[in-house]
Amino acid sequence: MQVIQHSTETLRTALVSSHPDLVDQYEKYSKEERQLLEEGLHPGRPGSLFQPITVHCESDWITSHPEEPQDFTSFYRDSHRTTPTKGHNTIYIQTIGSFGEAGVQTNLYLEWLREYCQAFFYGLAVKLLPPVTVTETGCSFRVNSNSHNLQILTGDLLRFLENRKPKDAFCIVGITMIDLYPKDSWNFVFGQASLSHGMGVFSFARYDDNFYHRSYAGRLKKQLKPKQGDYSVFEDYYTPPISSTLLLRSCKTMAHEIGHMFGIRHCQWMNCVMQGSNHLDESDRRPLNLCPVCLRKLQSSIGFEMADRYKVLLWWMEDEQSGAVSPAQSTVPQSATHYTKPTQDFETSRLWLRRCMDILKHEQL
Numbered sequence: 204m205q206v207i208q209h210s211t212e213t214l215r216t217a218l219v220s221s222h223p224d225l226v227d228q229y230e231k232y233s234k235e236e237r238q239l240l241e242e243g244l245h246p247g248r249p250g251s252l253f254q255p256i257t258v259h260c261e262s263d264w265i266t267s268h269p270e271e272p273q274d275f276t277s278f279y280r281d282s283h284r285t286t287p288t289k290g291h292n293t294i295y296i297q298t299i300g301s302f303g304e305a306g307v308q309t310n311l312y313l314e315w316l317r318e319y320c321q322a323f324f325y326g327l328a329v330k331l332l333p334p335v336t337v338t339e340t341g342c343s344f345r346v347n348s349n350s351h352n353l354q355i356l357t358g359d360l361l362r363f364l365e366n367r368k369p370k371d372a373f374c375i376v377g378i379t380m381i382d383l384y385p386k387d388s389w390n391f392v393f394g395q396a397s398l399s400h401g402m403g404v405f406s407f408a409r410y411d412d413n414f415y416h417r418s419y420a421g422r423l424k425k426q427l428k429p430k431q432g433d434y435s436v437f438e439d440y441y442t443p444p445i446s447s448t449l450l451l452r453s454c455k456t457m458a459h460e461i462g463h464m465f466g467i468r469h470c471q472w473m474n475c476v477m478q479g480s481n482h483l484d485e486s487d488r489r490p491l492n493l494c495p496v497c498l499r500k501l502q503s504s505i506g507f508e509m510a511d512r513y514k515v516l517l518w519w520m521e522d523e524q525s526g527a528v529s530p531a532q533s534t535v536p537q538s539a540t541h542y543t544k545p546t547q548d549f550e551t552s553r554l555w556l557r558r559c560m561d562i563l564k565h566e567q568l
Contacts, residue, residue, distance in 0.1 A: 205258040207265070209472060211244050217274035217472055218243065218496050225276060229499075236509050239562045243495035246473040252558060253494055254474040264479030265471060273468040278500045284466025285401060286504050287373045292327050294320060294461060295372050297364060298334040299355075299379040299404075301442055308542050312445045315544055316378075319454045322519045324461065325512035326505040327373065337381065338434040346429070347382065349390060350415075351422045352408070353440060354382040357395040360404045368402065374464040376457070377404035380442040393480075394460055403460050409483060410452040411443035447545035455491055462497070465504045472496045491552040510563040517556045520549045 209217075218240060219229045232240065239252075246253040258266055278284065296317060302309050313331055321329040337344070342359035346352070360377055368375045383406045385392045394405025413419050421441040429436040443449055458476050470477040475494035480486040493501060502509065522544070546553070 206247075207256040207258065207471070208247065209255075214244050214246075214472060214496075217272070218499060220274070220276045220279075222276060225279060228503075235563045239509065239559060240495040240499065242562075243473060252555065254490075256471070256474055256478065257488070259485070259488075262481055263485050264469065264481045267481060268469075268479060270469055270471065270479075272471040274472075275496055275499050275503075278466060278468075279503060281466055283399070285373070285398070285464065287327055291371060291373050293369070293371050293373060294324060294327055294329045295332055295369060295375040296320065296329065296457075297332045297367060297375060297377045299340060299360065299377050300337050300381050300437060301440065302334075302380055308445060311542050311544075312450070315450060316453055316457060319516075319519055320457050320461065322512070322515040323454075323458045324501070324505065325515055326507040332367065332375075336434070337437040343431060344429075344434075344437075345384065345387075346423055346427065347384070347391065350382070350419075351424075352382050352419070353421075353423065353436065354384045354391065355379070357383050357385045357392060357404055361395065361397055361400075361402050364402045364404065365397075365400060368400075372401065374401035374403070374461065376402070376461060376464075378453075378457070379404070379406050380408055381437070381440065382406055382408040393456070396460060396463055398463060398466070401464055403464065405456055405460050407449065407453050407456065408443070410449050410456075412448065414443075445545070447548040450545055451491070451548040452486070455486065455489065458491070459489075462493075462501065465501060467497055467500050470494055470497050490555070491549070492555060510560070513556050513559050513563065517553065517560065520546050520553045520556070 220226055229237075242252040245251055246255045256265065261267065296313075298313060302313060317329050317331050321327070337355060340355075340360055340363045342363065343356040345354050347354050360383075364375050364377050383392050383394065383404070384390070385395050391409070393409065394403060396403030408414065408421070411419070411421075414421070427436075455476060462477050467477055469479040473494045474490055475497055476489055476491055477493065477497045478489050480489060498509070
């Protein structure tokens with residue numbers, strides 16, 4: 204295992220910048236906000252909020268996909284990055300195919316994702332578009348020769364999303380429980396995006412713990428060879444059960460992929476949700492939070508107050524425990540509110556947010 208440890212001076216330059224105008228911009232943060240951000244100058248110290256990146260094997264993203272690190276200066280000066288504006292400040296989520304049996308629990312799961320996304324990108328509106336079937340997308344599909352599960356072509360889905368993108372959208376993202384592939388020569392892909400067009404599509408299919416087992420319920424019979432255009436094969440197609448692990452992985456993926464829409468590249472500074480990942484084990488090692496460098500990038504794009512954002516994220520994780528009625532619950536019949544948001548796997552993130560609020564709470568006095 205390799206630990207990537209940058210010097211304090213390198214991290215300070217990545218976070219603050221060496222350009223006077225960006226240093227002045229940094230100094231406008233409150234004392235408490237700067238204290239929180241500067242926790243990241245010493246990742247890995249006992250009690251630190253942030254940890255250095257650990258590379259476990261050669262197949263990890265950071266070793267197999269060398270990239271130039273993106274500090275705050277290079278992000279801020281990037282003329283190709285996009286920023287929400289008054290008329291284009293809504294994130295749209297388009298579900299593709301089924302997300303389990305239609306009903307209250309599925310509706311709640313999608314609403315929980317929407318709520319989390321709105322909390323993570325605090326200050327922007329997040330809306331769910333009416334769900335569409337695979338048939339409606341008109342996409343190409345295949346049966347994977349290794350896993351024997353259905354896969355749909357990402358390029359076709361991106362073209363479909365482009366035609367459905369509302370005029371006030373900052374971006375539109377498609378989510379599906381069906382596996383994806385970008386071209387015939389690839390085995391699979393977790394997702395694909397077109398940053399210049401503000402579009403992305405990603406799959407949660409491989410977030411089922413049983414996906415790689417031979418007993419996976421989504422495996423098709425080997426002799427089944429559906430014809431292109433015959434979408435009946437997607438009717439009643441298996442989708443993973445909604446669990447705390449699935450919800451955590453889904454929220455993490457949405458935060459990461461939508462983060463790219465702002466021009467935030469893969470993080471190479473410290474442990475961060477914006478780190479790249481090649482496989483599920485690596486994705487699971489990523490935290491749910493942004494490192495200070497990436498947090499400053501996002502904050503400069505949206506303009507939120509850090510304490511307000513953390514407070515809303517914390518509420519999302521604790522609302523069931525406190526007895527508060529969430530917006531998701533208020534949209535379904537009273538008899539359905541026994542579906543508790545499964546946030547057990549968010550406990551580490553919840554405690555981390557509590558520590559952040561302890562630093563920022565003086566702003567609220």
